[in-house]
Amino acid sequence: MVYLNRQRMTYPCKNCGKIYSYYSSLARHLKHECGVEPKIQCPLCPYRTKHKSSLNTHLNGRHMKFWNEIYSLPNGNKTSSMNAKN
Numbered sequence: 589m590v591y592l593n594r595q596r597m598t599y600p601c602k603n604c605g606k607i608y609s610y611y612s613s614l615a616r617h618l619k620h621e622c623g624v625e626p627k628i629q630c631p632l633c634p635y636r637t638k639h640k641s642s643l644n645t646h647l648n649g650r651h652m653k654f655w656n657e658i659y660s661l662p663n664g665n666k667t668s669s670m671n672a673k674n
């Protein structure tokens with residue numbers, strides 16, 4: 589016999605084991621978090637993440653130099669810093 593006691597019922601995620609009190613929360617988790625491909629792509633490398641804050645951390649750590657160069661350029665003119673070898 590199944591009792592639908594909503595207050596005591598929990599909804600564990602089959603994929604990662606996270607437990608939610610509401611089915612809507614689990615549904616949201618499944619739709620937006622669990623098993624969802626990371627949507628935020630680093631513009632500079634193949635790194636991908638689900639969270640914008642993670643991308644910021646990644647950018648600050650890995651591409652700090654790049655951003656510093658971008659922001660230090662007077663008009664964002666990248667070609668001026670290029671060295672033609674031919």
Ligand SMILES: [Zn+2]
Nearest residue numbers: 601603604622
């Ligand atoms: Zn999950």
Ligand SMILES: [Zn+2]
Nearest residue numbers: 630632633635
């Ligand atoms: Zn990157």
